[in-house]
Amino acid sequence: MTNSDRIIVPLDVPDLESAIALLDLLPEVNFWKVGLELFVSSGAEILGILQERQKKSFLDLKFHDIPNTIAGACRSASRYQVDLLTLHATAGRQALTAAKGAISDLLSPPKLLAITVLTSLNARELALDLKIPLELSEYGLNLALLAKESGIDGAVCSPQEVAQLRRVCGEDFLLVCPGVRPSWSTKGDQSRVMTPAQALKAGADYLVIGRPITGAEEPKVAWAKICHELADI
Numbered sequence: 440m441t442n443s444d445r446i447i448v449p450l451d452v453p454d455l456e457s458a459i460a461l462l463d464l465l466p467e468v469n470f471w472k473v474g475l476e477l478f479v480s481s482g483a484e485i486l487g488i489l490q491e492r493q494k495k496s497f498l499d500l501k502f503h504d505i506p507n508t509i510a511g512a513c514r515s516a517s518r519y520q521v522d523l524l525t526l527h528a529t530a531g532r533q534a535l536t537a538a539k540g541a542i543s544d545l546l547s548p549p550k551l552l553a554i555t556v557l558t559s560l561n562a563r564e565l566a567l568d569l570k571i572p573l574e575l576s577e578y579g580l581n582l583a584l585l586a587k588e589s590g591i592d593g594a595v596c597s598p599q600e601v602a603q604l605r606r607v608c609g610e611d612f613l614l615v616c617p618g619v620r621p622s623w624s625t626k627g628d629q630s631r632v633m634t635p636a637q638a639l640k641a642g643a644d645y646l647v648i649g650r651p652i653t654g655a656e657e658p659k660v661a662w663a664k665i666c667h668e669l670a671d672i
């Protein structure tokens with residue numbers, strides 16, 4: 440796998456037409472993410488289109504519910520033959536275990552990823568608004584370990600925590616990092632960021648890079664620039 444195959448681009452657009460326009464504009468992208476905005480507006484059709492085009496897909500619906508509901512949602516989502524699927528680690532051990540159990544008899548189930556601490560949050564918000572008494576990195580690590588113990592395949596974390604998670608959770612635990620910003624792009628609403636090269640060197644398996652590419656004046660140029668930055672690491 441080349442480093443550009445490690446980049447997942449989110450289709451964070453309001454409708455199917457805009458999503459297809461992005462696929463057409465960036466045929467060199469092999470891994471696409473479908474999140475809440477597109478799925479809520481347009482449903483699952485985009486997942487069939489990605490399959491037809493032989494692209495890998497990441498369904499990022501971040502399930503957060505009681506065990507029975509999460510299990511059913513994971514089973515339903517598996518029908519779409521997606522490669523990755525997310526749920527929140529904070530749903531708890533029983534929900535994580537139920538999610539894994541609900542898809543374990545399928546022939547090619549998606550890999551389940553647990554969201555740890557959203558990359559938009561900073562330490563101050565975690566402590567003052569959410570009243571989490573742990574350091575952010577310790578909290579994230581605990582959530583990743585809970586997911587691993589519950590049979591979940593990997594975690595979504597910020598690049599700032601990925602080295603620690605890699606060290607503690609091991610090589611087989613899939614680590615996917617949003618919150619990735621090239622030095623030449625703006626952070627926007629992301630708090631805990633690193634550049635693509637830093638994130639890969641720190642141990643990420645995949646990088647989710649959206650607006651620096653899709654919001655660029657010339658998305659093809661932005662994509663090529665990031666791939667170039669990752670070519671020699």
Ligand SMILES: O=c1ccn([C@@H]2O[C@H](COP(=O)(O)O)[C@@H](O)[C@H]2O)c(=O)[nH]1
Nearest residue numbers: 449474556557558617618647648649650
């Ligand atoms: O902690 C998280 C979990 C998921 N995301 C998603 O990743 C992309 C990031 O897009 P950018 O435009 O590169 O900011 C987006 O779809 C989020 O829903 C995340 O950012 N942080």
